[in-house]
Amino acid sequence: MSKPVASNKETPDSSAKRSKRGHRLVRFEQDGELKIGLELSDGGDVLDIRAIDPSIPQEMWLFMRQREYDNGKIDCLNEDQRAVVKRSDIRLKAPLDHPEKIICIGMNYADHCTEQNIPIPKEPVIFSKFASALQDPDEPIYLENTEELDFEVELGVVISKSCRKVEESEAMDYVMGYTVAHDVSARDWQLKRNGGQWLLGKSFDTFCPLGPCIVTKESISDPHNLGIRCRVNGVTVQESNTSQMVHKVPFLISYISKFLTLNSGDLILTGTPPGVGCFRKPPMWLKAGDVVECEIDQIGSIRNTVEIRPHLHAEKLDN
Structure with a gap:
């Protein structure tokens, strides 16, 4: 199935909402389920962002297409310790899923x-x-x-x-x-x-x-x-x-x-x-x-x- 083409254009409102805070995005497997999260430090525990907000896409390419919306939300989620997963309880996957090229x-x-x-x-x-x-x-x-x-x-x-x-x-x-x-x-x-x-x-x-x-x-x-x-x-x-x-x-x-x-x-x-x-x-x-x-x-x-x-x-x- 082909991926929809996203618009490159930004409005002044969307540009203003862009987060300037960086993140360490990961794909990981826990109990047989593939998830997207934030690595809290190099080699550290991972924040399961979809456990806090299930509206965040599970596929990395979809997440990237919606980043203008999601990145600001993730800034708010970043300190929520309820969804932190121990590194020893997960298996990291390649951070990209199915790149076109x-x-x-x-x-x-x-x-x-x-x-x-x-x-x-x-x-x-x-x-x-x-x-x-x-x-x-x-x-x-x-x-x-x-x-x-x-x-x-x-x-x-x-x-x-x-x-x-x-x-x-x-x-x-x-x-x-x-x-x-x-x-x-x-x-x-x-x-x-x-x-x-x-x-x-x-x-x-x-x-x-x-x-x-x-x-x-x-x-x-x-x-x-x-x-x-x-x-x-x-x-x-x-x-x-x-x-x-x-x-x-x-x-x-x-x-x-x-x-x-x-x-x-x-x-x-x-x-x-x-x-x-x-x-x-x-x-x-x-x-x-x-x-x-x-x-x-x-x-x-x-x-x-x-x-x-x-x-x-x-x-x-x-x-």
Whole structure:
């Protein structure tokens, strides 16, 4: 079922009602039920906002479309301790549900280009991942059909409302917030097979862990000055800062929207810093049992273990 197109226009009244207070939005599972909530601190307990106000949508994309209305209400709900859920009683899910598009930017860190000894791109290098690659922030990355499994920590940008041909100066009006993304890659399928097309090697199931939350833009001091890092088995393998981005977030949104409409809930992965496994000598490939942590300052971290995928019969996948 297609999602309704929301209007981009704001009235003076709606603009005045917009909250300037930031939030840490999460999707979580409790007793088998999927819910939306507010993480009260990084790694802390969660406020079940729909337990206080059931009119708040349960789906994150619907919530984002109604944010002008809901965000102000959430400010009032934020201190209501009756609906606080202990972190130990829930399981975090990927904070986005069914994004229409996952748009990725390649070679977008200056230090990553230097690592490869290639020129800094004059225009963004754009590719994509299928939404079925999404994985929860603490669930496994499955190792199958590849001998060259690689890691890439990235800053994810979540689009709040539909836009097309937006000016760079207005682009941040269309940002909901930021999240930590892991652009897992099968380098053999990305670079050596499938005719050189990147999509397949980027889109295996579980190849886009996301989380732990969406930090709304009001909470981030400067998205282009955040420490970003990846650890494998506790050892830091990527360490940089988003200041190294070649093409900044407003330019990326403006550039992409020249060609296609960005919709509420769309996700832009903004590129990875140096240190990925394929450019190491010798290459460093992930193996079963490895634990990968991706972390960005002011947002948080996700932690995924590499596992051999259990054998599933086709009939069991249809639920």
